[in-house]
Amino acid sequence: MSAPQDGHRRTGAGSQRRGNTLTVLMESSSRHFAHIFICMVGAVTILLVYLYPDWGFESRHTPAPASLAAPAWKDPGPYYVAYPGNYKFIMDDTPTCKTRTPFLLLVVPVAPGGVAARDTIRRTWGSEKLVLGQRVETLFILGLPSGADAKQQQEKLQLENLQHQDLIQSNFKDGYHNLTIKTMMTLEWLVARCDKLSYVMKIDADMLLHVQNLVKLLLDPSTAKQNYMTGLVWWHSPVLRNPFNKFYMPRYVIAEPEYPPYPLGMAYVMSLDLPAKILAAAPHIKPIFIEDAYLGMCLKHHGLSPTNAPENTMFMVDHRHPLSDCSLSRVIAATTTSIPQMTSYWERSRGAKC
Numbered sequence: 001m002s003a004p005q006d007g008h009r010r011t012g013a014g015s016q017r018r019g020n021t022l023t024v025l026m027e028s029s030s031r032h033f034a035h036i037f038i039c040m041v042g043a044v045t046i047l048l049v050y051l052y053p054d055w056g057f058e059s060r061h062t063p064a065p066a067s068l069a070a071p072a073w074k075d076p077g078p079y080y081v082a083y084p085g086n087y088k089f090i091m092d093d094t095p096t097c098k099t100r101t102p103f104l105l106l107v108v109p110v111a112p113g114g115v116a117a118r119d120t121i122r123r124t125w126g127s128e129k130l131v132l133g134q135r136v137e138t139l140f141i142l143g144l145p146s147g148a149d150a151k152q153q154q155e156k157l158q159l160e161n162l163q164h165q166d167l168i169q170s171n172f173k174d175g176y177h178n179l180t181i182k183t184m185m186t187l188e189w190l191v192a193r194c195d196k197l198s199y200v201m202k203i204d205a206d207m208l209l210h211v212q213n214l215v216k217l218l219l220d221p222s223t224a225k226q227n228y229m230t231g232l233v234w235w236h237s238p239v240l241r242n243p244f245n246k247f248y249m250p251r252y253v254i255a256e257p258e259y260p261p262y263p264l265g266m267a268y269v270m271s272l273d274l275p276a277k278i279l280a281a282a283p284h285i286k287p288i289f290i291e292d293a294y295l296g297m298c299l300k301h302h303g304l305s306p307t308n309a310p311e312n313t314m315f316m317v318d319h320r321h322p323l324s325d326c327s328l329s330r331v332i333a334a335t336t337t338s339i340p341q342m343t344s345y346w347e348r349s350r351g352a353k354c
């Protein structure tokens with residue numbers, strides 16, 4: 001009620017002031033002066049309209065006419081990634097989920113050049129294909145190589161895939177800042193090709209994974225079969241406001257002081273109903289470059305949240321090395337500092353007792 005009244009009052013005062021000005025002008029000088037003044041105001045207005053045709057219409061955000069159009073791809077700025085983006089899979093011939101459906105799929109995001117890490121995983125935890133009677137498979141997901149030798153890198157990747165048939169490649173540019181795209185493309189791949197799985201784990205290439213402990217957890221009757229996501233869950237992760245921090249987020253991107261709960265990105269597992277739900281939430285939430293926090297935001301959109309792992313010995317991040325046999329016997333996933341350390345931890349973990 002008060003708003004329109006207020007508006008009226010302001011308009012009234014404005015026209016009164018304009019009236020006063022004109023009266024003063026006409027009294028102090030001739031009508032001639034007023035004419036010149038009005039003409040000048042008119043000319044300047046026409047000039048301004050000519051120079052800035054869409055003033056006041058958010059001109060910076062309206063697309064340029066076709067003839068002047070920049071490349072179709074729009075820079076998402078420093079805090080978002082270019083997703084969705086009509087990306088395709090350009091390498092996608094793995095038999096996984098085509099001719100055989102595992103109980104658990106391990107998906108490892110890797111850089112195109114990370115062949116040493118891939119080979120280590122293929123020799124260690126990635127080689128465990130039948131665990132507690134359940135089929136487990138490992139795939140690597142990557143984007144396009146870049147740089148001067150991109151073409152050679154791509155040829156090497158094709159040979160590598162010919163040998164192992166375990167690479168999934170999409171045509172976005174690979175890079176740390178694009179991790180959110182990689183994760184979302186993983187979910188797209190799962191929804192399109194792999195919906196009969198029970199669980200999927202996303203795990204970084206430098207992690208130790210105790211596959212048997214993971215399968216044991218997933219087979220446990222108290223583990224949910226739906227709306228289930230676990231890992232090392234961060235419950236009150238603050239949105240970082242220090243501009244020098246790698247994960248800085250200004251208030252205009254995220255106004256809330258905390259992210260919704262999410263499992264840390266190095267290793268999390270989810271039931272296979274979640275990929276479609278997360279993808280359905282994605283159009284409502286602009287994708288920030290922090291991929292794990294983004295998943296938390298997508299879960300929250302559905303009123304969902306991740307679950308703590310039953311033991312806090314299961315997901316270990318930045319702990320002290322070396323890990324004891326007792327730790328290795330209880331762990332599901334742990335960060336490591338090098339490929340040799342990961343290999344030796346895996347070997348030790350297989351017979352480790354507490």
Ligand SMILES: *[C@@H]1O[C@H](CO)[C@@H](O)[C@H](O)[C@H]1NC(C)=O
Pocket residue numbers: 073082085171172173174175176177178181
């Ligand atoms: C992320 O991917 C998009 C699409 O391929 C690309 O245009 C952009 O340069 C990439 N960003 C980085 C930081 O690599």
